[in-house]
Amino acid sequence: MAWTETDWAELELTAKLVDAFFQGDHKVAGEIRQRTAKWGATVEDRSRLRMSIVEPDEIPGNEAPASGPSEFDEPGPEEGGSLVSEAESFLKAFGNG
Template sequence: MAGRGPAPKDPSRRARTNKDPAPLRVIEATPVEQPELPDFEIEVDGELVDFVWPTRTREWWRMWRESPLSAEFTETDWSELLDTALLHARFWRGDHKVAAELRLRVAKFGATPEDRARLRITFAQADEADEKRTTPSRESASSSRYAGLRLAD
């Protein structure tokens, strides 16, 4: 199974702080709304028939529309994801030969927690939860564990 290696280490934990070899290029991009899944015909046994998107693929497409990740998708992002939707449809129709390509393509969009870690994407609510979490000190944790115990005479 192909992969891209382990998730990158948190920069604050690195021993070396080498700078990136190339500076980050910042461009302006305009996010666009998700297009509808298109209607088209495919050839089946020499005849053209309307392509019907599997229900699971329609749900998958809606999931991407509602994902916070898609808020910044550009026209090219949606185009790539639309091509991926065709692979998704083939997969859910039983063509499992496309599974590896499908997995690689959705990984580029941050579909799983591992993918998002590799892409250095985190959801804001996770940061807020970390800030709210308090770690008890060793002393308070142990004293609360043994609070009701007494030495026997």
Template sequence: MAGIGPAPKDPSRRARRNKGPTPQTILRFERAEAPALPTFEIEVDGDLVEFAWPARTVEWWDMWRASPQAEHFGSTDWDFLLDTALIHAKYWRGDLSLAAELRLRVAKHGATMEDRARLRMAFAEADEADGGKGSSGAVAARERYAKLRVVGPDSPDTGH
């Protein structure tokens, strides 16, 4: 007698086929030096004036240039971050409508602990602290319970 329930769906009509992962394209990495914030002119009331970066954006840019993530940035990463600096400058000048875009852009570079976890970034000190074992440093369960023994009616330790 056959199993209970409807007949299985034809494999060609299934939505998920659990195919293997899409092959990756391996690129040659070329580290790029962090550029300085550029000087340029903008039009104000019909006149060209030099754009002045807000002090907070200059500090933010220097922070990114010195960050551990920066050693993994290529030229396109720096270009994207430079465009993000303009958004940062407008945000710090009061255009709060740019907050969401700014947050999304810095997340792509690993700005917060959550972003770095999502991007699978870890600081080297974290690996060195536990000797590369990936543990919290606490005593392992096998070590904590190594001296425990099963005690029961058939155990030689019970005296029965």
């Protein structure tokens, strides 16, 4: 689903309302809630709108292309790797290391 110019305008207005809320204007909270509900901001909103979120690889015929190992396939920090080694790999790959 593509967003139209009016969708983006609505999003911009909502962003301004959220900014006003965080600046202390709490009277806009209800308006923010109503506007974000129209986009399916929560699970309940999406259920009411009959929306579902699927990952791109869950769409039939939209499988990710198979790829071989790359220099970035080393384990990350959460997998026991080192953040420093990841940074070094990045710099080496882009000619600054």
